[in-house]
Amino acid sequence: MRIRLDIAYDGTHFRGWAVQPVLRTVQGTLESALSLVLGGEPRLVVAGRTDAGVHATGQVAHIDLDEDQQRRLRNVRGRGVKNATDAETLTDYAVGALAARLTGAGGAYPDVVVRRTSLAPEGFDARFSAVWRRYEYRIADRVAGYNPMERLRTTSVRSSLDVEKMDAAASSLIGLHDWAAYCRPKERATTIRTLLEFDWHRDEHGILVANVKADAFCHSMVRALVGACAAVGDGRLDVEDVAEIRDELQRVPETKVLAARGLTLTAVGYPNDELLALRAEQTRRRRSDEQ
Numbered sequence: 007m008r009i010r011l012d013i014a015y016d017g018t019h020f021r022g023w024a025v026q027p028v029l030r031t032v033q034g035t036l037e038s039a040l041s042l043v044l045g046g047e048p049r050l051v052v053a054g055r056t057d058a059g060v061h062a063t064g065q066v067a068h069i070d071l072d073e074d075q076q077r078r079l080r081n082v083r084g085r086g087v088k089n090a091t092d093a094e095t096l097t098d099y100a101v102g103a104l105a106a107r108l109t110g111a112g113g114a115y116p117d118v119v120v121r122r123t124s125l126a127p128e129g130f131d132a133r134f135s136a137v138w139r140r141y142e143y144r145i146a147d148r149v150a151g152y153n154p155m156e157r158l159r160t161t162s163v164r165s166s167l168d169v170e171k172m173d174a175a176a177s178s179l180i181g182l183h184d185w186a187a188y189c190r191p192k193e194r195a196t197t198i199r200t201l202l203e204f205d206w207h208r209d210e211h212g213i214l215v216a217n218v219k220a221d222a223f224c225h226s227m228v229r230a231l232v233g234a235c236a237a238v239g240d241g242r243l244d245v246e247d248v249a250e251i252r253d254e255l256q257r258v259p260e261t262k263v264l265a266a267r268g269l270t271l272t273a274v275g276y277p278n279d280e281l282l283a284l285r286a287e288q289t290r291r292r293r294s295d296e297q
Contacts, residue, residue, distance in 0.1 A: 007076050008126040009101055011036075011050070011108075013065040015118035017266065018158050023055040032056070032118055036067075039111040043104070044075040053132045053274040054139050054223070059266030061159055064140070064273040068132040079104065101125050129283025130276070134290050138202060138275040139223060143216040143232045144268045147239075150212035160213060161268035167239030169206050169214055175238040175248045176204040176216070179231065186255040188231050189224035190263075197224050206235065214239075226263050234261040 013036070021029040025037070033050055040048040053066040071079060079100045104123040109116060129135070144160040146152055147167040153160070179201055186197040203219035216232050234251065237243040237260045251258055277285050 007071045007079075008130065009069050009071065009104070010122075010124050010126040010130060010132065011067045011069065011105070011120050012122040012124075013067060013118065013120055014063045015061060015065070016158065017056060017059050017061045019117060020058065022058040022060070023052055032062075032065075035112070035118055036108065036120070039108045040069065042111055043107050044071065044078050046072060046075050048075070051132050053136050054271060056269075056271055057226075057266055060269045060271065062271040065271055066132045066136070066274045068126055068130065098125070127279040127282060129279070129286060131282070131286040132274075134286035135276050135282045136222075136274050136289075137277055137285060138219055138221055139271065140203075140217070140219040140273040140275070141223075141228050142270045142272050143218065143228065143264070144270075145214040145216075145232070145236065145264075146212075147214060150208070150214070153211070156213070158267060159270065161265045163236065163240070165240040167214060167236060168241075169208055169239065171245055172214070172235040172239040173206040175235050175243075175245045176206055176231075178245065178249045179252060180204055183252055184255055185224060185227055185252065187251050187257055188227050188234070188261065190226040192225060195224070199224060199227070204231065229263045229266070229269060230261055232268075233264045236264065237261065 015032050017032070019030065020032050020035070023032045025031055025034045033052065037048050037050060040050075048069050050067045050069050056062060056065070080097060101123055105120040108120045108123075112118060144156075145167065146156065146160050146162045147165060149166050152162050180203070182198070182200045184198050189197045191197075200221045201218075202221065203217055206214060206216050209215050216235070218228050218231065234243065234248045238245055238248060242260050251261060276282065
């Protein structure tokens, strides 16, 4: 049985998604909760690993349950199953109730919650079936001012940023390209990605908000891209410079990687159910070819 989990977390006090010895991580915390509720040694597969300090409102993962874990999953009580007589109804209720059971294991004010649990459709793979990921990045400049209530999810800069120039720079980057200039290098891994959307606006409080969507992202790509746009916004770079830097495939000092606190994974997109398995196969083949 494969279950999809839709997850949100405040990344402030996590050392990223992936399990690390001794350190507190999102995956480690959730897998401990899963083990408490279902037993065994559950292993989550995630749509996109986030770095230390990065948040999520739309993270997606999946888990495969063995027979013992399925039996424990179905051992539920509640009004939704009091009169249930068929196994399918019981399973549907138990899977849906798992989200609350996992979140409850985190205490009264958890910094990671499972918003929804559901039976995964045939062929679904949280990582390999995904066709796009969307992030938001928030910056408070001198125009917006510093709000201490937003400090954990917003990066602050002392200058005033020109949002129109930043938006123009962002739009110039959209498309299929090699993003080596905006990625932390990883041996034998490609840096070719398709940037589907990239734009900036100010919200009702004056906060600069970036919308960044791509088929996938390489390491530190989003924070490097928003860093380059911030350099345009304060005049250190011209609008056309960000695309020229991309095409030269070289990192430059002006394209600083901005702080993790401003970054949030907001959504992961998947194809129609009948295309899930095909998409996963295609992605696995491409990743295999990269190596």
